[in-house]
Amino acid sequence: MTTSKEAILARIRAANGAADSATDWAAGAADGGPAGQTERAGADTDAAYAALPREYLRAHHDPASADIAGLFAERAADYRAVVERVPGPGLAAAIARVLGERAAAAPGPFVVPEGLPAGWLAELPPVIELVGDTPPLPAAELDRMAGVVTGCAVAIAETGTIILDHGPGQGRRALTLVPDFHLVIVRVSQVYADLADAFDRLDPTRPHTLISGPSATSDIELIPVEGVHGPRNLHVLLAERH
Secondary structure (H helix, E strand, O other): OOOHHHHHHHHHHHHOOOOOOHHHHHHHHHOOOHHHHHHHHHHHHHHHHHOOOOOOOOOOOOOOOOOHHHHHHHHHHHOOOEEEEEOHHHHHHHHHHHHHHHHHHOOOOEEOOOOOOHHHHOOOOOOOOEEOOOOOOOHHHHHOOOEEEEOOOEEEOOOOEEEEOOOOOOOOHHHHOOOOEEEEEEEHHHEEOOHHHHHOOOOOOOOOEEEOOOOEEOOOOOOOEEOOOOOOEEEEEEEOOO
């Protein structure tokens, strides 16, 4: 009987060109030669892996009986993010207030990615300066920004994590790593209970950035340092349904 180790080694040899040519490989597969044996062994291995029992708990929270949005707000705040729950109709006013407070503390323009809903910025006062990222701003320009405003792809209640897939309204990764302040709008409908549930909603072909609170690290002598890998200030507006 072919063991899993033998099957894996056979597949590696095949990938490294053990067959003399693609024609020989196809002929071997057809007549039951080594190539065909390797393919069958590979299929057996895949089937055995798929048949493995997976009795672990996939989800820890039932959206039907738990306040998933509330759990997300609690967990995100545990990471020292500022989290506010705002009614849908009041979102534009909340964004204007937050950006106004930030501009007063750290003057400068805010960078806005392409595709951000225009209605979100409808109530900004004239003193708030917005800049786009087309063409892409250099890192030095991003560094002088007062902050960045984005949406998100999904959020995970269990871990308080926000995921960007850098689609419309989210911008490229540098936009949310270089400026020192990030205001992110999360709709309640984008919050999922657990990691597996959230990842089921993502396109695996897109890049993903996972954000769990402001940037922080203790890599050097276990001394906490903020702002090394991203913004030191993360402000989340959790938009309720209308």
